[in-house]
Amino acid sequence: MISRIDLRGSTDDPRGFLPRAELDVEAALEKVRPICEDVRHRGVEALVEITERFDGVRLDDIRVPKEAVDTALKELDPKVRAALEESIRRARLVHHEQRRTDHTTRVVPGGTVTERWVPVERVGLYVPGGLAVYPSSVVMNVVPAQEAGVASLAVTSPPQRAFGGLPHPSILAACALLGVDEVYAVGGAQAVAMFAYGAGEGDSRCRPVNLVTGPGNIWVAAAKRLLKGVIGIDAEAGPTEIAILADATADPVHVAADLISQAEHDPLAAAVLVTDSVELAEAVERELPRQTAATRHSERITVSLGGRQSGIVLVDSVEQGLDVVNAYAAEHLEIQTADAAAVAARVRNAGAVFVGPWAPVSLGDYAAGSNHVLPTGGCACHSSGLSVQSFLRGIHVVEYTRQALADVAAHVVTLADAEDLPGHGDAVRARFDWTVPQA
Known part of the structure; x- marks a missing residue:
């Protein structure tokens, strides 16, 4: 099911041997270009036609x-609501601590530089809706x-035929829990173009965003x-990936379950085990088909684990394993x-x-408090x-007195x-009657 890569005894750069999903974004550019141009010029009319297609x-x-957003929250399974509320609570605890404060540095008497942290004015948030449903991505x-x-x-998310052309109800409910009521039923490249150029009129208009x-x-x-x-964009996210660095102390049942948990996202998802234990590798190889057969998405998982992007990498030691995972730069490690x-x-x-x-x-x-929107494809x-x-x-704010400028002029x-x-020098000379104190 899953291939082995033996790097024991190797001193070569491991990046040339490690499994990785192929994602040819460059080839997709020419296919999305006419879509984005159509949305730019025809707005909602283009969005409606592209969405139907x-x-x-x-x-x-x-x-x-x-x-519809409010109704989705009212009809949400109470257990799912409680889980989302706890996810939101924990995420707020962690992210609240990340907020930077403005800081002023006194460079010289009369001369300061302040670094101000200013939020982006308007943001468009994309929530996927393909093989799975992701209310957690809203959070x-x-x-x-x-x-x-x-x-x-x-927020925008692809429309679902099963729900009358609206995004999945759990996504709408998550928006409601977070107090977001500007939600669009648009997916794919056309959604990004809608955010970039804006579309529509009146109350239904989507104004352009900054990020x-x-x-x-x-x-x-x-x-x-x-x-x-x-x-602005956060990243060009590719297929999800997990790497596990494990030794003989690891439980093969846990390791196999964790590899499978990421493989179920997508047939292109990457699942990589790096270990110095042949016994663990063999035990995981036995566990994977057993656990996969018992899961709902076994076909998808089998394709992922058997793809060129997944594998078990054998190394001489945990030390070498560290070199390998640092070279791999996994989304999740x-x-x-x-x-x-x-x-x-x-x-x-x-x-x-x-x-651990x-x-x-x-x-x-879902619930560690950390963020799950992470760099993929080695971008970490x-x-x-x-x-x-x-x-x-x-934003740097520079404030100097006349004397402070004179001292450095x-x-x-x-x-x-x-x-x-x-001309740069003249801009300073002009402030001192064209004479500048000698350094």
């Missing part, structure tokens, strides 16, 4: 009526935006890449080794790290997951002349 739903209105996108102080939030966040399929990722610059906390402290590249046997990725997906070596910082902009003029930008 791809989702099989004829929209009367792109915006979900507030009554993970909305909570940090609210904690950052974003004034205007809009789009949230995971989606390859078409959403391609639209984000295409429209980056018109809008579990550490199931002896002294897991010490090993986890040495991880440098991961979207999120889950330490009682912190599975599933916990982070240079990018972070969604947080309050994703919705803030740092000669240096400014010297550097301006060195760069052959005399």
